[in-house]
Amino acid sequence: MKLIKKCLPLLILFISSLFAQNNYPIVLVHGFLGWGPEEMVGYKYWGGFWDIEEYLEEKGFMVITVSVGPVSSNWERAVEIYYQLKGGQVDYGKNHADKFGVIQKPVGKIFTGLYPDWDSEHPVHLIGHSMGGQTVRMLDYLLENSFYADSLKTQYENNELLGQSYSGWIKSITTISSPHNGTTYFDIRMKTLPFFQNFIGLAAVIGSDFYDFDLQHWDLEQKEGESWQDYYNRMDNHAAWESKNISNWDLSIDGARELNTYVKANPHVYYFSFGTSSSYRDPQTGFYVPGKKVFVSLLSNVKKIGQEITYFADGTKTDSTWFENDGVVNTNSMWGPTTGLNGPDKIMKYSSDENLFPGQWYTFGPYEMDHYYVIGQAIINKKKRNKLYKIYFDHCQLLYSLPK
DSSP states (O other), rough: HHHHHHHHHHHHHHHHHOOOSSSHHHHHHHHOOOOTTTTTOOOBBTTTSSSSHHHHHHHTTEEEEOOOOSSHHHHHHHHHHHHHHHHOOOOOHHHHHHHHHHSOOOTOOOOSSSTTOOOOOOOOEEEEETTHHHHHHHHHHHHHHHHHHHHHOOOOEEEEEEOOOOOEEEEEEEESOTTTTTTTTHHHHHHHHHHHHHHHHHHHHHSSSSSOOOOOTTTSSOOOOOOHHHHHHHHTOGGGGGGGSSSSTTTHHHHHHHHHHOOOOTTTTEEEEEEOOEEEEOOSSSSSEESSOOGGGGGGHHHHHHHOBBTTTTOOBOGGOOOOBBBSBGGSSSSSSOTTOOOOEEEEEOTTTTTOTSSEEEEEEEEEEOOTGGGGTTTHHHHHHHHHHHHHHHHHHHHHTSOO
C-alpha cells in the first residue's frame, strides 16, 4: 500500500502526459510592483510562502518565471520578456527611446536566454497576473508587427524584435485578475496621491538590496555616494512621470482604452481570463463592500472602488457595473478588452463541453479571492493553498491539451 501511494503521483503524471497535445513552456509574468524569483528574500510573487512554479514543475509542466520592470510601461516590460526568454541585449527601440528619453540599450540588461529555442516551432503559453496580463498582450503585438525607427517612418528598427515580425511564437495567453480595461483604482488613487510620491515612499521603505525597480533605462539607479535627497530630486525631475511611458498610464482606464484600440486578439492565439472578486453589493446603497475573504490592507480599496465613478478623457464615465472588485482591479475589467475604439474582443464563458477556438477569450470565475490571494500571497493554510494549486493545475492541463 505504501509503495502504491508513493508511485501514485508518477502514475497520474504518466497518464496525463498521454493525453497532452503539447508540452510548450508556461511563462509566468508578474504585475505592477511585482518581483522575480530571486528577490524579496525568498517570498515568491507566485506563491508567497509557497512556490507555484515549483509545484507545477513537480506535476510535469515546464515553467519559466520572468522578472520585468515593476513600474515600467507595457512596451518596455514586453521587450524585457523577449530578451529574457530569447537572450541578448535589451533594445527598447530607437523611436521609443527618442520619444520618451530612455536609454535604448541599458548597460547590464543582457540575458543569456531562459528559452533560446523560442520560435514558431517552439512556442510558449503566457500567463500574466494583473498588469502582466496587459504586458503579455503587448508582447504578442510586438512579435506580430515590425516598427519604424523614426517618427517619419523612413526605416525600420535595426533590432531583432522590433525590426521584423514573427508569427506563431505564442500558443496561448492567460490573464489573472488583469485590468484589460484599466482599473478605476489608479484613477482614484492618483487624484489623492500622485504616483511619483507613492513610488518614492515605497522605494524608501523597501530599498534596493532585495528588490529591483529595473530603472536602468531611465538612468534612475541611485548612484554610488549619492544622497537620498539628491536621488529623490533627480527622480522627481524625470520626464517619465508625466509621460505615457509608465505603468500608471497603462493601468488607467484611458491608457487601457488606448492599448485596446491597437492591441487586438490574435486569430492564431488561444485566450483565457480568470476573474476575481472580494466584494459584494450592499442592497441598501447599491455600492460594493468588502466580503469575508479580503486581506486587511485591501479593505479601504474595496470600499473606494466599490462606489466611485470615474470619467474617461472623452467625457464618458464608468457606472455601477465597475463597482465589483478584488481590492485592486474592477472585476468587469478582467474578462477581456472591450473599450478599444475599434470594438471589443470576442469574450465568452468557458465550457468544457464546447470546442475551443483561437482569437477569442474564454473566461473563468469570478473566484471569491482578492487580488493577491489568487497568486498565493498571504496564504498560510495548507488546505487553502492546495485548493488554489488545483486551479493552476487544471488550467495548465487545459493549456497542454491545446493542439500543436
